[in-house]
Amino acid sequence: MSEDYKEPESVWTSNRFWSRSAGWVTGFSAVLLILLTMDTLGQITMGSAEDLANKVTKRVPSASVINYKVTYEYSAARGHEVPVIGEKELFFGRNDYSEAEANALLEKGKLTSQAKNCMNCHTLLGNGAYYAPDLTKAWLDPAWQAGGVMQGMTGTTSTDEAMLVFFQNPDKYASHARRMPNLGITPEEAKGLVAFLKQMSSIDTNGFPRNFNKIQGSTQK
């Protein structure tokens, strides 16, 4: 408060009242945010391989989810789609990746996604740039499944192999005029990226994107 401050008669025009209000409101909001953060952190901590084996649902499943089939299905209880982790599924010919192996793959993929600046063309969980498709559920996208354009172009017969081939030479496999550039992605990095995308597709995003590939009229249906 400056020295020539005059305390007004009404509390509503009192600087002291408002400065204290600012302090209290800010403090209260910050404390509430911290409490909610503590709860959220518990809920978004990555699950374990044991959780997957025991069918314990986690919002962010362990990297070991690459050993399982992931689908995105409507839940009547929640009113939107949720990822469903099913039976074991081959991922580059194996479904027995240990947790450490799966974590190493995921880490390689996540680091590659950052080092190659994916987020400045694509969106991940809807965040990023809008020059290329959202990658949240890319693993489940019909374009990458049997009969989809990407398997056809890359001459492969599975989603993981199609992605592996594509990432190493994306500019050669253009589905549209707007191509993905060649970012010098190595086979090891590409494999990590596929694991990263598969694990991301298993995250419970409260139904985003909505009606993913469910609407009649989609050219892939």
Added chain:
Amino acid sequence: MSIATPKYLSQSLAMKYFFVAVVLFGAQLVMGLIAAYQFVNPEFLFNVFNFSTARMVHINALVVWMLYAMIGSAYWMLPEETGIETVGIKLGTLGFYVLTLAVTIVVGVYILVQVGPGTEASIWLINEGREYLEAPRWADIGITVVVLIFVYNVFATVMKGKRTGITTVLMADLIALAGLYLAGMFYTSNITMDQFWWWWVIHLWVEATWEVFVGVLIAYGLIKVMHANRQIVEMWLWIEVTMLFGSGILGMGHHYFWIGTPEYWWEIGALFSALEPVPLVGMLVHVIYDMGKHNGKVNNGPAFNWFIVNAFGNFLGAGVWGFMHTLPQINIYTHGSQFTAGHGHLAFYGAYATILIGMMYVAIQRRNGIEEMRSTATSKWAVSLITIGVLGMTVALTLSGYVQAFVERAEYGATWDGYFIAQGATWFTQGIDWRLAMGVVTLIGFLLLVKDLLTIAKRSKALAN
């Protein structure tokens, strides 16, 4: 009342910060135009200077020029508010050179190296790859050190000199602003955790601490430009802080709808972010009220014009455009579309660019001891063209965003195919074309702004004699 002030070193430093800010603003526009043109012609500089690189430099230059102009504004205000030279100004000046060298190296690496192998070394040395926080880790640490010097300058000066409501808010805000940056400086393989903390920096900067910073600048600006009553201005400032932090801190919930975080953020995010426009209306009313009270008599025409554009732009860009897609029922269709880009353009411009440019004019006027600085034709063309350009880009991107929401999201269920069908839709591509055209308008306005900033003092002095 004479406007001439002693030649404070702090204000010389402020001018240096403003100078670099304008250079980076120019870089932001050039990179934006390259990226906008690549939307129209995707083969342009393909595999040489890709969209991801242009876009990264575009948004980084934006954040950094605004931080430069904010730091510059604080160094400018400090001696006038406290009545003394800034404490530790030599260290502050050294910090400026260190920061500018670091920024130059970072931008050089962005442009020349662009991407690295998928290792931690890339994140430390090349590019962290997290939108807005791309600066490599070494630079993060450097930025933190320089900002700590700046915070020390502010605190030591306010403690030694006169303390006002404005400087009290500034101090509290700076501590929060600097501390929050630390939330973005770690690596995790868990993308949900990554995005959770990422928003602590992005949201709590642009929807909380930066907005309060704007409140501080408006308060200072109104006192200087129209001699508004300090007691009333500071009361408004405290009310704004109450409302901005009261809505903005928990308004963070609107970023936690779809990233893997629990459903309760739907309600919290919807409620508090819907309240976020309220303080922006308050700030608008405050400026208009003060203008009416002083019969529109101002001693700095161009600065005041920018303040008015700020009052409306903040309300429209951050308030209205933000509110349009802040509810989860709507956001599920607009999240991650050009709708967000439209909001982003008008919000950053309306809330921040405008007030910071206004502060540059205030500094030019007072540095040169000009009693009354009137707008030149160039000043008016600059503010008009930039505003029309940014508004045009915003409307164009919003329309493209609608096409995405309806076609890509609602009709095609957000698939790869749906994405490209929407991108090829005529109404989408028209929006993208108009965005490019309006970007050119913005650049022309910017060039006039630079000319005006460089020449207005001389012209005003010549007129006075």
